[in-house]
Amino acid sequence: MSDIEMKKILVTGATGQIGSELVPELRRIHGNKNVVTGTHSRPPLEILKEGPCEKVDVTDKESVEKVVENYDIDTIYHMAAILSVKGEENPWLAWEVNMNGTYNVLEVAREKSLMRVFCPSSIAVFGPETPMDNTPQDTVLRPTTMYGLSKVAGELLCNYYFKKFDLDVRGVRYPGIISNKTLPGGGTTDYAVEIFYEAIKKKKYTCFLREDSILPMMYMPDCIKSTIDIMRSDLIKLNHHADFNLTAVSFTPKEISEEIKKHIPEFTITYKPDDRQSIADSWPNTIDDSAAREEWGWTPDYDLPAIVEDMLRVLEERHKKEEI
Ligand code: SER
Numbered sequence: 001m002s003d004i005e006m007k008k009i010l011v012t013g014a015t016g017q018i019g020s021e022l023v024p025e026l027r028r029i030h031g032n033k034n035v036v037t038g039t040h041s042r043p044p045l046e047i048l049k050e051g052p053c054e055k056v057d058v059t060d061k062e063s064v065e066k067v068v069e070n071y072d073i074d075t076i077y078h079m080a081a082i083l084s085v086k087g088e089e090n091p092w093l094a095w096e097v098n099m100n101g102t103y104n105v106l107e108v109a110r111e112k113s114l115m116r117v118f119c120p121s122s123i124a125v126f127g128p129e130t131p132m133d134n135t136p137q138d139t140v141l142r143p144t145t146m147y148g149l150s151k152v153a154g155e156l157l158c159n160y161y162f163k164k165f166d167l168d169v170r171g172v173r174y175p176g177i178i179s180n181k182t183l184p185g186g187g188t189t190d191y192a193v194e195i196f197y198e199a200i201k202k203k204k205y206t207c208f209l210r211e212d213s214i215l216p217m218m219y220m221p222d223c224i225k226s227t228i229d230i231m232r233s234d235l236i237k238l239n240h241h242a243d244f245n246l247t248a249v250s251f252t253p254k255e256i257s258e259e260i261k262k263h264i265p266e267f268t269i270t271y272k273p274d275d276r277q278s279i280a281d282s283w284p285n286t287i288d289d290s291a292a293r294e295e296w297g298w299t300p301d302y303d304l305p306a307i308v309e310d311m312l313r314v315l316e317e318r319h320k321k322e323e324i
Contacts (some may be wrong), residue, residue, distance in 0.1 A: 007074060008072050008073045009034060010036045010068060010071065012077070012101075013081060014037040014044070014079065015039050015040070015178060016184075017179055019038075020044075020048060021220055021272065022227060023037050023051075025228065026136070029228070032051035032166075033051055035171045037053040038080070039056065039058035040080065042182075042185075048174075057102050058082075058101030058102075058104055059097060059104070065066055068112055069112075075114065075118075076117045076118070077117075077231075078102065078118065078119075081101075082097045083184065083186045084148070084279050085186045086186030086187075088188075088275070092308070094147055094319060096152065099154070101112065101148075102157060103157065107324075110161060110167050114167070116321070117167065118227060119171075120172060121172065122172055123175050123176075124147050125152045125173060125243075126139070126282070127141070131199075132286075134286050134287070135245065136245075136284065137288060139291075141185070143203070144282050145279055148282075150252050154171075154242070167219040168235060170216075170231060170241055171243065172226055175189070175248065177189070178192050178219075180315050188209075188215075188280050191207050192215075192217055192256060195207065197315065199264055200312065200319050203264060204269070204271075205270075205272050206255045208324070209276065210273050210276045211253050213252055213281070214250050214286075216286060218247065218302075226298060229296060230298075233295070233296035236273070237295055238296065247286070249300070249302070249303050249307070250285055250287075251304050253269065254319075256304065256308065283320070
């Protein structure tokens with residue numbers, strides 16, 4: 001790990017699925033006052049109010065600039081994005097947030113000579129022409145969604161800023177992220193979160209993907225670990241920068257439902273594939289993340305049985321407290 005200490009951090013999109021769990025972990029490491037929650041449309045959870053909270057609209061460069069100046073920010077985790085399904089409903093908004101938002105964040109980081117930026121990418125950068133099994137690190141990137149194409153452009157832009165301006169930008173291609181605190185907002189992999197809430201509340205779930213639709217996934221603790229680890233790794237060891245393949249486990253809706261049934265035997269699942277199926281069909285089955293393993297020591301902790309056990313335990317508790 002590098003000895004550089006990141007002291008003043010801004011997280012954009014901090015009230016989203018990943019941001020709302022990343023902020024508390026960053027605050028645990030760096031102190032509450034050193035991590036700014038950048039909010040936009042979703043109201044922040046109570047826990048996010050334990051340190052500074054500021055409205056940040058990434059499509060408005062000045063709004064990013066102001067917070068960076070006021071808090072003397074040296075590191076940005078740029079988590080604000082419009083995901084795949086929402087991006088197909090409103091491709092114009094996805095362009096604005098994902099393309100111009102990322103450009104604004106990079107420009108502010110360049111102008112203010114920030115130390116480091118995290119800019120996540122996604123398995124959505126791949127498309128139907130990409131090899132589906134054990135998808136290589138460096139391969140065909142011809143996605144069919146607005147989200148995917150904005151993430152490809154984002155990766156290229158981040159790598160350009162590194163080469164051209166020496167801006168230390170890093171990023172991973174997240175698989176579907178499974179979590180139990182904040183719901184994801186409009187992705188194709190969201191079924192793998194919804195299924196748990198429905199299993200607990202109704203003991204049944206109607207899945208919008210086919211039973212055999214395999215996708216790469218990851219549990220939130222692994223997601224947070226990967227995000228923090230790549231940001232702490234030694235720059236000198238990195239051959240890639242903003243485009244690391246990353247995975248933990250791949251499974252189908254049928255496989256996850258069978259795992260849930262081991263804990264809730266009466267659980268039933270039915271399948272009603274909709275438009276989201278074609279997005280899932282264009283994404284890989286499994287991912288080769290050996291570059292991340294070799295360059296910064298990535299290894300996941302949670303497999304499917306461990307994810308299911310922990311998700312059901314946490315959501316059962318929340319259900320008893322009538323939080324879900
Ligand atoms: N979870 C995202 C989506 O489904 C993929 O990165 O859109």
